[in-house]
Amino acid sequence: MKSNFRFCIGLLTAMIALGSLPYVLQGDYFFFAAFSVLQFVVMATAWNILGGNTGYVNFGAAAFFAIGAYSTVAAFKLFKASILVCIIFGTANAALIGLAMGYLTLRLKGVFFSIATLALSVVLMTIVLNTDFLGGARGVYVIVDRTPLFGLPRYIHLLYWIMLLISGFAIIVARTIQHSGMGQGLSAIRDDEGAAECLGVPTLKLKLIATTISGGLMGLAGTVFPFLITYIDPTSTFNLSISVNSIAMPLIGGMSTWMGPVIGALLLGSIQQIATVTISSAGNLLIVGFLLVLFVILAPNGIMGWFDVWRKRRKR
Amino acid sequence: MSEPLLVVSSLTKRFGGFTALDNVSLSILPGERVSLIGPNGSGKSTMVNCISGMFRPEAGSVSFEGRQLNGVASHERIRIGVARTFQIPRPFATMTVLENIEIPLMFAISERNKTKDKKTRLAAATEILASVGLGRKLNEPSSSLTQVDMRKLELARAIAVSPKLLIADESMAGLSGTEVDEILKLLLGLKERGIAVLLIEHIMRAVMSFSDRVVVLVAGKKIADDVPQAIISNPDVVKAYLGE
Amino acid sequence: MDSQFITLFLNAIVAGLLLGGFYAALSVGISISFGMLDIVNIAHPAFIILGSYATFLIFTYLGLDPILAVFIVVPVFFALGLVVYNVYYHSFEKHGSEPLRGLAFFFGLLFIIEVTIVLTAGVDYRTVATSYTDTTLKLGPVDLPLRLVVPFAISMLMVLGIRWFLSKTYFGRAVSAVAQDSMALQLMGVNPVKVKSYAFAISIVTAGVGGALLIIIQSVQPSMGRDYIGLVFAICVLGGLGSVYGTLVGAFILGIAETFTATFAGPSWAPAVSFGLLLLTLAFRPSGIFGR
Numbered sequence: 111m112k113s114n115f116r117f118c119i120g121l122l123t124a125m126i127a128l129g130s131l132p133y134v135l136q137g138d139y140f141f142f143a144a145f146s147v148l149q150f151v152v153m154a155t156a157w158n159i160l161g162g163n164t165g166y167v168n169f170g171a172a173a174f175f176a177i178g179a180y181s182t183v184a185a186f187k188l189f190k191a192s193i194l195v196c197i198i199f200g201t202a203n204a205a206l207i208g209l210a211m212g213y214l215t216l217r218l219k220g221v222f223f224s225i226a227t228l229a230l231s232v233v234l235m236t237i238v239l240n241t242d243f244l245g246g247a248r249g250v251y252v253i254v255d256r257t258p259l260f261g262l263p264r265y266i267h268l269l270y271w272i273m274l275l276i277s278g279f280a281i282i283v284a285r286t287i288q289h290s291g292m293g294q295g296l297s298a299i300r301d302d303e304g305a306a307e308c309l310g311v312p313t314l315k316l317k318l319i320a321t322t323i324s325g326g327l328m329g330l331a332g333t334v335f336p337f338l339i340t341y342i343d344p345t346s347t348f349n350l351s352i353s354v355n356s357i358a359m360p361l362i363g364g365m366s367t368w369m370g371p372v373i374g375a376l377l378l379g380s381i382q383q384i385a386t387v388t389i390s391s392a393g394n395l396l397i398v399g400f401l402l403v404l405f406v407i408l409a410p411n412g413i414m415g416w417f418d419v420w421r422k423r424r425k426r
Numbered sequence: 427m428s429e430p431l432l433v434v435s436s437l438t439k440r441f442g443g444f445t446a447l448d449n450v451s452l453s454i455l456p457g458e459r460v461s462l463i464g465p466n467g468s469g470k471s472t473m474v475n476c477i478s479g480m481f482r483p484e485a486g487s488v489s490f491e492g493r494q495l496n497g498v499a500s501h502e503r504i505r506i507g508v509a510r511t512f513q514i515p516r517p518f519a520t521m522t523v524l525e526n527i528e529i530p531l532m533f534a535i536s537e538r539n540k541t542k543d544k545k546t547r548l549a550a551a552t553e554i555l556a557s558v559g560l561g562r563k564l565n566e567p568s569s570s571l572t573q574v575d576m577r578k579l580e581l582a583r584a585i586a587v588s589p590k591l592l593i594a595d596e597s598m599a600g601l602s603g604t605e606v607d608e609i610l611k612l613l614l615g616l617k618e619r620g621i622a623v624l625l626i627e628h629i630m631r632a633v634m635s636f637s638d639r640v641v642v643l644v645a646g647k648k649i650a651d652d653v654p655q656a657i658i659s660n661p662d663v664v665k666a667y668l669g670e
Numbered sequence: 671m672d673s674q675f676i677t678l679f680l681n682a683i684v685a686g687l688l689l690g691g692f693y694a695a696l697s698v699g700i701s702i703s704f705g706m707l708d709i710v711n712i713a714h715p716a717f718i719i720l721g722s723y724a725t726f727l728i729f730t731y732l733g734l735d736p737i738l739a740v741f742i743v744v745p746v747f748f749a750l751g752l753v754v755y756n757v758y759y760h761s762f763e764k765h766g767s768e769p770l771r772g773l774a775f776f777f778g779l780l781f782i783i784e785v786t787i788v789l790t791a792g793v794d795y796r797t798v799a800t801s802y803t804d805t806t807l808k809l810g811p812v813d814l815p816l817r818l819v820v821p822f823a824i825s826m827l828m829v830l831g832i833r834w835f836l837s838k839t840y841f842g843r844a845v846s847a848v849a850q851d852s853m854a855l856q857l858m859g860v861n862p863v864k865v866k867s868y869a870f871a872i873s874i875v876t877a878g879v880g881g882a883l884l885i886i887i888q889s890v891q892p893s894m895g896r897d898y899i900g901l902v903f904a905i906c907v908l909g910g911l912g913s914v915y916g917t918l919v920g921a922f923i924l925g926i927a928e929t930f931t932a933t934f935a936g937p938s939w940a941p942a943v944s945f946g947l948l949l950l951t952l953a954f955r956p957s958g959i960f961g962r
Contacts, residue, residue: 229900308480310535314499400782403779
């Protein structure tokens with residue numbers, strides 16, 4: 111229980127520290143960049159709930175993100191829904207699609223599952239492209255009343271706070287799963303699914319739960335996006351770079367615990383923000399690609415893996 | 427005469443054009459020790475996979491304590507009381523020995539009997555591991571165990587929740603003489619726990635000393651089902667092993 | 671029946687067959703790398719686009735027709751394939767790593783190739799205008815655009831050539847064998863790693879050639895690779911992994927399905943066809959039509 115206590119204190123401290131920044135820092139750019147990095151914290155954490163725990167690689171993370179974003183668009187266009195309603199709606203949709211996808215594909219060998227996730231994201235993107243209500247290829251505008259609340263100086267600070275809360279939520283979910291019985295069952299599945307099944311682990315059920323939660327959280331990450339950039343189109347929401355990042359960040363940070371994706375997201379996300387400004391947006395994507403390949407070859411256990419090795423060496 | 431625990435009835439399993447099991451029937455009584463022997467490729471592993479639910483038979487049925495198992499998922503079967511080990515041990519490599527045992531203790535128990543309390547679970551796990559001789563290796567990574575210790579872990583995982591039937595798939599393959607004796611002793615001790623054993627084995631001395639009954643499979647068909655003494659003098663069995 | 675409908679229908683079938691033959695060329699590489707070598711080269715379509723761009727550069731700077739450009743593409747892509755395989759083998763296959771790593775590797779490679787093309791050639795559509803690009807033969811009511819017919823012919827040559835190679839030559843049969851029993855190969859004195867590396871290199875060559883043909887058919891743009899992932903895997907899964915004939919049949923089915931969708935429902939729905947078919951096949955009959 112001590113570790114739970116330490117975790118809560120740590121998380122709370124981080125949230126308060128980061129949350130007070132709007133009252134201290136001037137200018138919008140930091141919060142824009144921070145929003146983007148936090149978005150990746152959620153995506154990476156969510157992706158790892160399935161990928162790190164079970165070894166099933168989801169190539170279609172962007173699709174779930176887009177489901178969240180487009181759900182917000184739909185809710186906003188139909189009901190002028192508030193952010194909270196959009197968040198709940200988008201998350202629920204993404205979770206449902208995650209469940210459906212899992213049901214269709216989790217019986218397949220790992221590789222086919224991955225290809226199927228890619229197929230799903232293209233099918234979804236094609237549907238959106240052909241749906242005028244959602245803007246089709248032209249995209250759609252989401253015009254909100256940008257009044258800040260809670261004494262915050264600017265609207266973007268509100269969105270930053272929301273993203274901060276969502277990140278904290280995602281981390282709590284990931285950590286809870288990791289320490290729960292379900293987490294141990296998922297590890298058994300990753301180590302040897304056949305043996306796990308014969309020892310009583312309800313593999314299909316657990317995988318479905320993981321896919322649903324993972325998908326739902328990725329959708330959650332996407333629900334706030336429209337409010338930030340006010341213009342949503344398929345190219346930006348279904349972007350392959352989102353999917354690549356969602357895999358690269360947990361891989362680079364370390365997939366065996368909830369901390370790895372967070373570290374990977376903070377590191378890689380920040381690098382990308384800097385690179386986009388100093389080099390170019392294409393250049394920054396190249397960096398991500400190279401880092402992914404480099405790490406998967408040389409350091410498959412990621413940064414947390416290095417850390418573990420270093421800790422073990424110190425003990426001797 | 428008690429009711430049979432496991433009844434395999436006219437089981438047939440095909441893979442494409444190849445018939446691995448052809449109309450095989452056998453039954454096991456509670457607490458009985460039955461060995462299943464036969465040349466390589468005779469269908470023994472297929473039989474195990476069908477009973478444990480990894481394969482679906484084309485025809486025939488498997489029933490346990492009177493309940494039909496066709497269509498029942500593997501993870502359900504261990505909860506009902508049918509456990510199995512694997513020919514090549516399959517430990518959960520990233521977990522310690524203790525964590526490996528925790529898995530069946532958490533999942534292979536039906537909801538009613540589940541122990542929510544981690545302390546009780548750990549105590550049970552320690553006891554089981556001690557009973558197979560792994561008491562001092564609780565926190566070792568399972569991937570670094572010796573061959574014979576891996577076999578013990580494999581068995582310990584399967585019996586952790588006191589199944590009524592254990593199918594031991596070549597648990598002694600590749601072990602030295604003394605190691606075989608260690609495993610054999612473990613298996614013999616299961617009767618006291620009320621666990622029936624279906625032993626799949628090639629090592630004849632183990633089969634002879636262990637079994638109440640021996641079933642012989644050749645090319646997917648059952649050719650003999652009798653006490654060990656009768657089996658070794660059965661001309662068909664001798665022919666199958668030594669050739670014409 | 672409405673004669674305009676018949677014309678539309680016939681043209682859709684013919685175009686579908688022509689396209690299907692071409693698709694087979696795009697997919698036969700996956701049939702080798704995934705079907706026989708068990709390597710999930712999800713970057714295969716990126717190599718196709720790379721082939722297209724290479725052809726574009728050869729056409730622009732050397733003035734060579736794409737069909738002649740193929741002669742340069744083949745050795746270059748063969749070497750490239752050898753390099754990629756060796757990195758893959760030494761990093762993953764040798765140690766029996768979990769499949770996730772190989773997948774992530776190729777995914778990263780796909781990304782790197784795409785972004786490299788963007789950085790060197792820009793995001794604009796590139797096209798190649800050959801002497802026959804705009805010529806269309808007519809057979810009754812049916813249009814036979816040469817920009818489809820020529821790639822079709824070359825594709826069929828390549829696919830059938832590979833089929834012949836795999837079944838009739840010593841090396842080709844070693845490739846088929848290595849998938850099933852590399853131990854037996856070793857006992858026969860054949861180095862399975864070498865066989866696999868050559869086979870993988872061949873699959874990359876087919877991608878390069880496919881790319882050269884692609885740029886004859888239509889203009890290309892760096893991110894197109896992703897759209898073809900579903901297509902090539904759908905074809906191989908549909909036809910049954912490891913079977914070249916299966917790939918051919920799957921390709922024809924997909925080609926016709928796509929042209930029919932484009933003709934009667936609109937071209938913007940076409941990408942969903944291949945991926946949708948893939949999902950359905952995976953859900954209901956994962957071993958495909960001619961599956962092992």
